[in-house]
Amino acid sequence: MNEQRIAVITDSGTDTPADFVAAHDVRVIPLRINYSDGSSYENGVDITTEDVVRRFDEEIPSTSLPSPMKIRDTFEQARRDGYVGAVVVTISSGLSATNETMNMVARQMEDFPVVVVDTKSIGVAAGLVVMEAVRQVEAGMPLDRIGSVLGALSERTRVYFSVQKLDFLRKGGRISEAVYRVGSVLNIKPVLMCDEREGKYVIAKKARGWSRALDAQVRLVVENARQWGRVRLAVCTYDPALRDELVARVREHVGAVAEIVELVSCGISADLLVHTGPTLVGMAVQGI
Known part of the structure; x- marks a missing residue:
């Protein structure tokens, strides 16, 4: 527990690395994975990413928010564990109502102040913000400033x-039917990002073929790193071998233009793969 006794809480969609979560007592509220037979699971609690991927041939499930009761229970448990307040870091409000629900429950807490932060991002990019929340709390940053x-x-x-395949993004309504058809016929792979204003998915680049799409991602990260000069980076994918290859590429290219303070590599949580499929490759860059 940090000296301020401020808890750091997040949702499973931020993909904050598990070893960091364990080392710093970050409380993770799981999103839910739901199947058509009525079964429902808490991501990372009673279902794993591997479980979900194995069942993709049978069914692509849906996801849902953690319930207000689950969020309230997490806040109350933090209080029982000796914390006197909390900072909550969520995935983009433009992609999920998780942030709104966290805010709603936070307003109901008495004598337990809660600050809710909208990252306007998702996956490990949001996880980088969670990690900085921990550093700020442990360094003594007051809750009213964090x-x-x-x-x-x-x-x-x-x-x-x-x-590699656009089917999951199409099913979840993340790309239009027109983008799906053009991409499938012409082998166009859109590189997506979260826009800065609303945190919704927009196309950053279009590339013909998978290899060029990965190249485009690296170039986009390099462009941002060159602008900021000092950065934290992250690479995530379900495929460990590809992850290692991309980490090396990102380190080489970004290292030529900026100082890399930290480079995080991790897998991808089930609630994100449901909407993107197991071929997802994500890269994040954070100016510091």
Whole structure:
């Protein structure tokens, strides 16, 4: 527990690395994975990413928010564990109502102040903001200032991702039917990002073929790193071998133009793969 006794809480969609979560007592509220037979699971609690991927041939499930009761229970448990307040870091409000629900429950808490931060991002890019929340709390940043600090950091955090197959993005309504048809016929792979204003998916680049899409992601990260000069980076994918290859590429190319303070590599949580499929490759860059 940090000396301020401020808890750091997030949702599973931020993909904050598990070892960091364990080392710093970050409380993760799981999103839910739902199947058509009525079964429902808490991501990372009673279903794993591997479980979900194995069942993709049978069914692509849906996801849902953690319930207000689950969020309230997490806040109350933090209080029982000796914390006197909390900072909550969520995935983009433009992609999920998780942030809105966290805010609603936070307003109902008495004598337990809660600051909720909208990263306007998703996956490990949002996870980088969670990690900075921990550093700020442990360094003594007051709770009434941490929201503005993390909000400014979120504006300097970018995520880029692409997939080999567009079917999952189409099913989840993340891309239009026109983009899906053109991409499928012409082998166009859009590189997506979260826009800075609303945190919704927009196309950052279009590339013909998978290899060029990955190249485009690396170039976008390099462009941001060159602008900021000093950065934290992250690479995430379900495929460990590809992850290692991309980490080496990102380190080489970004290292030529900027100082890399940290480079995080991780897998991808089930609630994100449901909407993108197992071929997802994500890269994040954060100016510091």
